[in-house]
Amino acid sequence: MSPAESIEKLIKKLRYQANTETHQRILGNVLQTLDESEKEKTGAAAPNIRSIIMKSPITKLAVAAVIIVAVIVGVTQLIGPVNVTSVALADVLERIEQAQAYMYKTKMSTTGTVMPGMPAREMEMEGTATISNEYGMKMEMTMVDANSGEKTIQQMYMIPNDKVMVMVLPAQKKYIRMEFTEDLLARMKKQNNEPREMVKQIMSCNYIELGRSKIDGIEVQGFETTDPRVMAGMAQHVKLTLWVDAATWLPVRQQMDIQVNEQMQMHGIVYDYQWNIQASPDAFKPVIPEDFTAFPAGGMKMPEMNEEAAIEGLRMFAELTGKYPKNLSLLTLMQELSQELVGKLKDSQSPASEQLRQAFKQAQSEDEKAKKLVDMMKPVQSIGMFYMTLMQDKKEPAYYGEKVSPGEVGSVLLRWKISDNQYRVIFGDLTAADVTAEELSELEKALLK
């Protein structure tokens, strides 16, 4: 052995070892710091929610899936029975309803905070939709983040016969399978999809005829509505414009300008219609490569849209944030929840907050965290979807979230009409009761004082 090797070998043997007491002391001190650090981290779990949303495209898409369905249902729902006041629009509707299958292209640009937890940005979406009365709907979409240039491609299938919506996400090699509730399915079956529902919506609201114009050399007739009821309360300001072929009475172009709230605006057009196409059932079957995995593994279910689910959602929102939401429009509600969680979850000592913090702590992967977040948002989405159905069904809903605090007994938080002289009321303490119109009037007067 050379001298160098010999001394190197000896140096390696020059070891130190602490005695048991020293180990216990060091480890004890470190673990104490770890406990304190964990408490701080638990308290600061709220920013992680932003992180989960931001880091996990799947979460954005899972949340988006619920919103997309809600928007589609919202857009495609009738706002009560159609009161046919326009012979021209009735003709348009009749012509559309004769089409068993058709295609269209769509472009949508969104500015502001698109999804809860995301910074304000501009998104461009282009898509091609194929709709069949028999088989459902297929939509291929390409979304481009105007800020980063990031492009996302996805396919969405809505299959009423199987009661599911499937989103295929090639970039993530994942797919989301979302089951519809019976209530939602019934609503979707009752109605169909764009563009006929837009015609019905315009017909059911106050609208104006724009007269004749020309689009791509075709003579068209225009109709326009800015009636706030048109999107079932989902947006602050809406302008829907429909241009139909003056010869065939089939839509040529639709334009939508939607101000969802102060933070989000959407502008979209639907164009390049192809009517009465041949639809093959295979075209509506989701194509999912073998190496794609489901997110979440067990699939998702659309939030319930009933009174019980809405109360649960209100309870959860209040427990997480200490107050009721300001507004029950689905998108605004989701944005408010996101903002409140980021700001307040770390300080909240409520069981719901603690449960959420624990859920994130125990999650073993980003996907699992994402699923927890999606599950947590579901009851809150229920409120928005329930309120949307109340609007759609013209049940005269009124909501007083800014005036009523959690736990307030006898204060009307949400009410809607259930018969000519009867209203259903959810109070500030989240009890519910039927009241007469007179009783409601007194309750609301007291609230406004």
Next chain:
Amino acid sequence: MFQDRLLLWKFKTGSQDAFCRIYEKYVNDLLTLAANLLADGSSAEDVVQDVFISFVKSADKFYLTGSLKGYLATCVANRARDYIRDNKRRQTVRRGETERIAPEPQSPVQLVIRSEELEKLGCAMTRLPYEQREVVVLHLHSALRFRQIARLQNVSVKTVQSRYRYGLDKLRSILNGEVEK
């Protein structure tokens, strides 16, 4: 290395048990490193404790690109330098709660000889310039490559190799042929 990544991942997802396993796996190596750098058992404990505290506070913020052992050793080396700079303590070996231990003896005679050798070597280490000592112990005890040490010391690889060679030469010179040949 895979096991370390697994332990680290478990720790980052909230497993205290995983942290304890990391601690048990590396605490003696780190104490050895710190004690050889600082030539003081008590200071070595302080440094190692500081490194582990810093580790648990920031574990979820860093992404491990190399070995966990190398990462922790680098942390100890950095902290030891700060410790020396901040405290300006005399670098003397102090026996206390931490004691230098000899390797498993092969015979009672070797135990005495080895203990004497190690005692002398330990004293000789304290007489090395700090930069040389740091290179020697990081390379031999923590298995850091010269390239990694060069990055830590902010010098060239050649300088690190020179410091290593000079360090060993000086140790041999100090021990004056008493080291087993």
